[in-house]
Amino acid sequence: MPAEPWGFLHHARVEFRKRPIAERLRDWRAVLQLPLTETARTQAARCMDCGVPFCHAGCPLGNLIPEWNEYVARGEWHRALDSLHSTNNFPEFTGWLCPAPCEPACVLAINASPVSIKQVELAIIEHAWARDWVRPCPAPIRTGRRVAVVGSGPAGLAAAQQLARAGHDVHVFERDDRIGGLLRYGIPDFKLEKRVVDRRLGQLAAEGVRFRPGVDAGTDVSGEWLRARYDAVVLAVGALRPREVDLPGRGLAGVHQAMDYLPQANRVAAGDLRTPTIDAYGRHVVIIGGGDTGADCLGTANRQGAVEVRQLDHNPRPPELRDDDTNPWPQWPRVHRVSPAHEEGVVEDWSREVVAFAGDEQGHVRRVRTAVVERRFDAHGHRWFHVVRDSEEDLPAELVLLAAGFVGPDTVPLLDQLEVQLDPRTGTVLVDDEWETTAPGVYSCGDAQRGASLVVWAIAEGRACAARVDRALTGRGVLPEPVAPSSRPL
């Protein structure tokens, strides 16, 4: 029974509060602000507990959304926390970062504004951290089994925490100097402050997870070494190989992959680096590609003091409202989205493709040559882009950032040493229904097997993979098994 059966009639949806643009452009701190306790309670009270909670199906973790909405609306924060943690190891990562596919799936979204599920989730976990309720949960019994997790992004961390709680000795290997994967080096602090990652790592360490940063598996330790010392190996190595843009002028100075640019900004925000070697200050910046990576380049370039930032996308601008015939509820709406970074200043160029980069005598990029394209589909429904004749236009650009997506794991020596096969079609690690790769005893989860995706999927897969590893190691599993590989794509 919902706390307020007619709450959705009495309370309007409230969006996230954000810091003023002029203020947030001067620092790297989080743009979104925590919902006030009372706001979280009234927003949670909008949940009608509709009987068939489509929001569950919208959430890759299967979060028990109506349950914790009811607890929050009643002010029962401890119970809300237990419910939330029963399906999600790291609700603060999703609370700050998730695009919330649960919300368009909310039954209220059929003809009204959905419940602000993500804000309620964030309020629960931050309420708990502020009161020191998030405590280590070490396993009562040790199994004596050893597991190596390679990669410390959300998938590796979720798998590691679950396996440690099942009593296994877990060592997390990470080639970067700090733990966190893309949460640490990739996603900017203005979306996720790194203290949020650090305090959760403290909990994992207290539960017995051992971190080995600065170890590149496949180079510093071999696949054979891992196999000899561990009863199971979990590959959570991400999908960090960027899609290349093979065009005239690609080799010019000032044309960079987004992931050569963003981690430097993370290091500056962390105080590890004084100035980035790739800097947007005083430059016309062109970002090629959209999505989270493009938006993060945009927010970073504006904070560094770019003169102007343009974002090019070869797709036509999506509609403002969903088309109910071709994209009905509860599907993820294919509409034009504006991230906080876009509100801070951008020139969006839709249906436009780069055809070449042009530089000066010193070999530094100065212009991007673009052309208008039309999206077309062939007889098999495959998308292609027709370049419109005489539509070329040069744009000023002293910094070009390529954010055209990722094409699979970039850790070839390790995969070769372990004899792990990749899917020839997608370039990602092949796994069976047990999350096991083609190499027995070697498992994979997260972006490495799914392809570049979302934090919520990485956590869901880390949990599911851990459950299968645990069962294989002990013959009986004590961990919940939430999702099957590659199911329910967003």
Ligand SMILES: Cc1cc2nc3c(=O)[nH]c(=O)nc-3n(C[C@H](O)[C@H](O)[C@H](O)COP(=O)(O)OP(=O)(O)OC[C@H]3O[C@@H](n4cnc5c(N)ncnc54)[C@H](O)[C@@H]3O)c2cc1C
């Ligand atoms: C710029 C950017 C912004 C994003 N923003 C969002 C967002 O706002 N919301 C959202 O939901 N998702 C976002 N995503 C996607 C999300 O970050 C990923 O889906 C998620 O981090 C995948 O988690 P993972 O654990 O599978 O891999 P990763 O987070 O990629 O972690 C893999 C780790 O493995 C390590 N590794 C690889 N090979 C080795 C090796 N041989 N030895 C040791 N370590 C190794 C890597 O160094 C890395 O740290 C974003 C992605 C990018 C690139």
Ligand code: SF4
């Ligand atoms: S993790 Fe994401 S999809 Fe799931 S409830 Fe939270 S915001 Fe919604």
